[in-house]
Amino acid sequence: MSIMRYLLIGAVLCTCAGSMPSLEDHHKLLLLSIDGVRWDQTDDMKGFRYIQENGVRAEYMIPAFPSHTSPCHMSIATGLHTESHGVVHNGYYDLKNNRTGQTGFHGALFISEWFDNGQEPIWITASSQGLKSGGYLYPGSNCTYKGRVPTRSILDAYPTIPTENDWRKRIDDVISWFNDDDFDFIALYLEGLDEISHEFGPNSKEVYHEKQVVDRFLQYMFKQVKLAGLEDDLNIIIVSDHGQLDVEVSYVDEKGINLTRYIDPNWITFVFSYGPLGLIEPVPEFKTRVYETLKSAHSHMDVYYKEDIPERYHYKNHERVPSIVVVAHPGYQMYDEHPGFEALGGDHGYDNRLEQMRAIYYSVGPSFKKGVRITEFESINVYPLMCYLLGLDPATNNGTLDILYSILKKDEEERKFDMKKTLTILAFTCFVLYTLL
Incomplete structure (x- = not known):
């Protein structure tokens, strides 16, 4: 019985594989x-x-x-x-x-x-x-x-x-x-x-x-x-x-979010603000303070501990993602220091x-x-x-x-070829099973 099962499985796999383009064709x-x-x-x-x-x-x-x-x-x-x-x-x-x-x-x-x-x-x-x-x-x-x-x-x-x-x-x-x-x-x-x-x-x-x-x-x-x-x-x-x-350029002061305005530079080891995305690595003992400060700093951004980043982003499970991630709301952008902030007419990087x-x-x-x-x-x-x-x-x-x-x-010729190949494989399988029985 096991031999027949393997032969049938093999026939099915060969039949399915026949419809996939090959490296040659x-x-x-x-x-x-x-x-x-x-x-x-x-x-x-x-x-x-x-x-x-x-x-x-x-x-x-x-x-x-x-x-x-x-x-x-x-x-x-x-x-x-x-x-x-x-x-x-x-x-x-x-x-x-x-x-x-x-x-x-x-x-x-x-x-x-x-x-x-x-x-x-x-x-x-x-x-x-x-x-x-x-x-x-x-x-x-x-x-x-x-x-x-x-x-x-x-x-x-x-x-x-x-x-x-x-x-x-x-x-x-x-x-x-x-x-x-x-x-x-x-x-x-x-x-x-x-x-x-x-x-x-x-x-x-x-x-x-x-x-x-x-x-x-x-x-x-x-x-x-x-x-x-x-x-x-x-x-x-x-x-x-x-x-x-x-992005409404005329509202740069409101819509440009300066993260370093809210957090002491001594609390962090890394900050990278780019469009609507802010990445922050705090000094371990200041992690909670940085997070809580940013959470209450601006109403148009979402602040996440790395482990709390929404699953649907498929973002948190990588070592390059720092301990705190900030995502601006639509139309808002982030920067580290001002002057130096380049106001844009349009942007991406959002949800x-x-x-x-x-x-x-x-x-x-x-x-x-x-x-x-x-x-x-x-x-x-x-x-x-x-x-x-x-x-x-x-x-x-x-x-x-x-x-x-x-x-x-799949054009008509391909369908004919697949059908012919399928029938050939099935006929061979039946022949092998008849011989074994």
């Missing part, structure tokens, strides 16, 4: 991240309407917490919550070794130890299993992970605000990597819309103008994909890392369940159904989808393929 995959595109900003853009008609659109995608660029990008790339992948902030700091030197977003991109925490992003999963993978300005893609790197990566040492021609060059380069160098996977990043939103606010006329630039880029990308003959062999997933909300923090998800290509609109889902579910599309064995992650499997199509 998968389509190529482009992951395009457009920083800071909010879920409700795409309806008037022709490029996104094209995808909606010819591919898949999600109502919105739920970003990681904090809804900052690097943590969100790593959750997309690894399928892990922030507390699991360890990129807990846009900036770099070393709390464990009491090194409190801090960087901004771009400075941290050059520090491999900030990103290399035992997790495995998609470009490493791909290159480790024999595929050619690349990162083009995508946060974390230029770093080394346990001695492993993607096949190729590009990161600007001295970033400037890109022009429309700069963006077009990026897609020209990516097309060349796919066609001339036979890459299997590339992660591409566009940053311009987020920067304009920070300066002027997400609902400004400047952002409206930048959206037209993004739209022209998308139309140019689809044109180049067609000219390169990649239409039938390239799946494209387009996401944003987070949304953005307005990732806020409507204004919602991100986008679109996909199109030979593996996706057409004209499909799905409900919201968490960004951690993109990684297992990408692994499936590339025929890869995924690393341990918090996501599941079940969430997005329904958006995949």
Whole structure:
């Protein structure tokens, strides 16, 4: 009886495995991240309407917490919550070794130890299993992970605000990597819309103008994909890392929260205020005093002991998160000292369940159904989808393929092949069982 059971289990597994793309027959995959595109900003853009008609659109995608660029990008790339992948902030700091030197977003991109925490992003999963993978300005893609790197990566040492021609060059380069160098996977990043939103606010006329630039880029990308003959062999997933909300610059004195105004510098060993997020490590004997002082200091921020951070943030279970975390309410920002506080027209990093923090998800290509609109889902579910599309064995992650499997199509030939394979396996199994009996 045990032999028959194993044979039947084996037949079922073989049948299921037959429907998954293999390393040999998968389509190529482009992951395009457009920083800071909010879920409700795409309806008037022709490029996104094209995808909606010819591919898949999600109502919105739920970003990681904090809804900052690097943590969100790593959750997309690894399928892990922030507390699991360890990129807990846009900036770099070393709390464990009491090194409190801090960087901004771009400075941290050059520090491999900030990103290399035992997790495995998609470009490493791909290159480790024999595929050619690349990162083009995508946060974390230029770093080394346990001695492993993607096949190729590009990161600007001295970033400037890109022009429309700069963006077009990026897609020209990516097309060349796919066609001339036979890459299997590339992660591409566009940053311009987020920067304009920070300066002027997400609902400004400047952002409206930048959206037209993004739209022209998308139309140019689809044109180049067609000219390169990649239409039938390239799946494209387009996401944003987070949304953005307005900050009323005229109320800087009220809405800019200076944490060091309320706590004595002698009570703390570390403080890092960045947008709506404040991280504080108190001197042990002053921990309660710091917490209680901040709790009563300002009505528009939430103060947590590390162990009391809400479970839904998936943030507290990592050694880089200090003993006290402060999260500002929508529209409010934090800073350490004034002057030096840079007032912004828009910001992100807030509660990732806020409507204004919602991100986008679109996909199109030979593996996706057409004209499909799905409900919201968490960004951690993109990684297992990408692994499936590339025929890869995924690393341990918090996501599941079940969430997005329904958006995949199987053409008639694939269905016939699967049915033929299933019948063949079942016939063989019956033959073996008959022989044994």
